[in-house]
């Protein structure tokens with residue numbers, strides 16, 4: 288009998304990958320049109336199902352039983368067919384709890400702003416209650432009886448310590464979206480976002496910039512699937528397997544980004560990483576040269592640095608819409624926070640750190656023509672590189688060694704990818 292996911296539009300869903308890898312059974316993505324739901328549910332032609340938008344509430348009348356969590360949350364994302372008795376469960380609760388606990392986000396005695404009021408919000412709210420939140424302030428763009436507007440939240444709840452986003456604002460392909468102004472909450476400690484595409488939403492990147500603890504939605508997705516697998520076939524999935532699966536899915540979509548001083552080896556190592564990994568390498572400087580049709584030094588001389596930075600930012604915005612790449616940046620990319628923000632949203636950022644005396648000087652490059660010029664640049668930029676990166680990697684040995692070390696780090700990291 289069938290196992291799978293029902294929803295209206297499923298597109299590309301990770302659920303099939305997760306269930307087939309961690310559960311070891313075939314799992315179908317089953318699109319059901321609203322007018323067909325009634326017949327589909329009455330047929331009971333399945334062993335177990337997951338349920339997604341827009342049917343998490345609509346399936347309830349067809350079920351013989353709801354477990355306690357599903358009843359409390361008022362929505363079902365998992366159905367088990369027990370000899371013709373359909374039992375409804377909600378594993379989003381476990382997924383959310385796993386996401387928060389894994390990231391070390393403290394909820395006890397904290398005031399929490401909960402953004403959005405859709406299906407996920409109810410599961411998140413139940414978790415926040417059980418973890419001892421001092422208050423849960425539900426916020427939604429359009430006024431409704433149980434929620435506040437953003438302006439009311441800014442005005443009356445600026446002391447909130449935690450924000451959890453369940454609204455769709457910031458989701459691919461509209462990843463420039465930011466649901467809330469973080470500056471309005473000076474006591475903010477932690478931010479979680481249930482969105483998992485892009486890898487980091489703009490909200491998460493801005494929260495990390497402020498030093499907040501963060502959690503992203505991919506671990507919630509994998510963890511809710513893990514609990515569903517247990518309900519489907521009675522096989523528990525260990526937390527380590529959830530984390531490994533999460534990291535594997537994250538890596539596939541993420542870009543691997545190199546930043547650092549001119550001449551530190553970004554372009555060279557990106558090419559080597561492309562060879563090792565089979566991923567495409569994109570060199571931003573090379574793309575710029577193709578667009579401007581002349582060497583960068585000539586463009587600096589003719590049109591000035593400011594115009595160069597505009598073109599650099601435009602090309603970066605295009606490149607960071609693509610996934611699964613190795614990206615070599617130009618040394619000055621970190622001068623503009625919007626560039627850094629886009630790079631961080633799209634992947635993991637490595638700062639290639641090569642000691643000043645080993646940096647390549649190059650008379651054909653406008654800003655790294657002499658060692659003294661490099662020293663001045665280094666002093667101006669070192670703090671920017673450190674703040675922009677997820678990880679600093681020393682590059683004082685050979686390029687081959689560094690490329691291998693870097694690729695090893697990329698492959699073995701698990702938890703760091705998801706907070």
Ligand SMILES: Nc1ncnc2c1ncn2[C@@H]1O[C@H](COP(=O)(O)OP(=O)(O)O)[C@@H](O)[C@H]1O
Pocket residue numbers: 547548549550551552553554555556615647682683684685686687689
């Ligand atoms: N460990 C190393 N990593 C990268 N490049 C190295 C290394 N050792 C020597 N080099 C040389 O240094 C130069 C680095 O230049 P490039 O890769 O263009 O740097 P960037 O793109 O960071 O400006 C190349 O000529 C490369 O052959």
Ligand SMILES: O=C(O)C1=C[C@@H](OP(=O)(O)O)[C@@H](O)[C@H](O)C1
Pocket residue numbers: 547548549550553554572583616617618619620652653654655
């Ligand atoms: O550091 C900089 O401001 C620059 C670095 C260069 O790239 P590399 O870092 O690859 O040399 C290139 O983008 C341009 O000359 C400006």
Ligand SMILES: [Mg+2]
Pocket residue numbers: 553554555572615616617
């Ligand atoms: Mg380069």
